[in-house]
Amino acid sequence: MYRKEVYVFQETTPIPAVVRNYREEDFEDLIAVQKESFPPPFPSELWWNEKQLRNHVGIYPKGALCVEINGEIAGSITGLLVDFNPETPLHTWDEVTDHGYITNHNPMGKTLYIVDISVKPTYRKMDIGKLLMQSMYERVVYDKLDRVLGGGRMPGYHKHAVQLSPEAYVEKVVAGEIKDPVITFLLRCGRTPVCIVPNYLDDKDSHHHALLMEWKNPFKNIR
Template sequence: MYKKWYVFNGDKPIQAVVKNYTKDDFQALIDVQKESFPPPFPPELWWNEEQLKEHVKRFPQGALCVEIEGEIAGSITGLMIDFDPSQPEHTWSEITDDGYIRNHNPAGNAIYIVDICVKPTYRKLGLGKWLMQSMYEVVVNERLERLLGGARMPFYHKYENDISAQEYLNHIMEGGIWDPVVTFLLHCGRTPVQVLPNYIEDEESCNYAALMEWKNPFLNREA
């Protein structure tokens, strides 16, 4: 993939580029991770070079980054899985092979988002939404059924003693609570499927995540 368009910083248009990342981008991608996920996010969950090598080897179509004026400002990574809606339970570690994606299934029916991140200084440009849209385009191009991913719920720790994780998600959907990750993904067109317990070691989310999907709207038409 390689596409150019304009994003806006106030009224000023700035050219952005989404492309498949390569070995030359590895250090910049690791730097993006460090800035995007500061403590208490576990540092061992930042990308390392071996993981990135596997991404570009196993599924280069799902290894995307966005550049602003030649600087990598964010990335999104996915792998193909064979998803069974009747058995949705999983952990991040299981479904992503701890981020190495060596379990990538070229015959799968869905893309699973391993990670999406944008440097804080670039977030006002809406790059996260554009990265997600680009991965939807990969889903359509590969003729897959859907895109899936576990969404952190980083504000849940504020409510843990009062409501369950499912109730927290319900409140988000009713408009009573704003969550920086779940609400962002709703704006991107993702839909909640269910709450996943023990999804990832994440103090802010109390280890919960919301499984959220986007279904390919073109499959029925093509059929």
């Protein structure tokens, strides 16, 4: 499976951390991470439930990772394998993840799709999210997959929606003129834009849009 021991930094102080597969005994802590990461008005029905988590560790445990610091779960990331056709990229989160239950995981798929990434607010200045994303990149390289893919929320968009289309908003984020909490983070993780996806998720702040973003395996020639 997967286990990586690293240091994260609390300001200038190195703190030991472990990235590992999450397990059934972590479920309660993982749900607590979700609640802290996505407080209302984010829909509470989109927080993980135990059946979803049991599917994650049972169907594709390679894609179920967490970061543990001093015995506490600081964050998690979840993925599944899918087929992806760049010619027809539009989809919803529910469609591609089976509402978070990942029963449509394709063991032969070459795209590692990010279902969710969440980090407790108290740990967000320690680059936990970037560490989790890098761990997924390592999975892509090790298993000789094509890419990491996923829809990034645009939670800052509602502040600019009167003046800017979703496409114009993304252009300004990529140009560095606007900082979006999610899209800017994903850019810093090495992800690049693919296209805007309307009606991706029930997300008022993003006006229900998402930016599909990918990280291509640098060891494969992928167009």
